[in-house]
Amino acid sequence: MQQSAVPELAHTHTSPIQWVATATAIAGVVALSSVLQPDPARAAQPGPGAKPAAAAVAPDPTAVDFPITCGPAKVLVQKKAAGDLDGDGHPETVAVVRCDAGSGTPPNGVYVLTRAEGATKPRVVATLVDPKDRLSVTDFALRDGAVTATLLGYSSSDVPSCCPDVKDRAKWQWKDGAFVRSTPSEARNV
Structure with missing residues (x-):
């Protein structure tokens, strides 16, 4: 009789009961692992008696008296965005507003708001x-501490308010204690 190099092993033939037992064991491990989780990571804790810092809330533009004269019409906040523009850890709000005239194209104002x-x-x-300045604001955004917008304006006072004929891109960033305006670089196709 010739012996084989690998003897037949009795346990290599599985039965349905073994599959059920294996599936039950795996389900138990998965269920147990979802219950037993490590403690969450903790940042450095404040010392005894220290008050937790309140999350800074961006200023609400509906609570502001804007320097815009609208007569009997109300001031309309068209767009707003919040972010820390000056790096002090407190968010500012940038608001695009105009008079709610009902018709026509009233000019926009863009204002930076803060709360002392x-x-x-x-x-x-x-x-x-x-x-x-008789400008309308489109494509308004606040990203990476900079405010960008497309400004629509007029080449002369003879151009009707309905039809701006000048388009300009603007970017404002906080530098040396003031907002400095520049022209944003345009994305180029490669």
């Missing part, structure tokens, strides 16, 4: 676009 520590009402700290 302890103050209940936010205030305007910078005017990026003055409504007196």
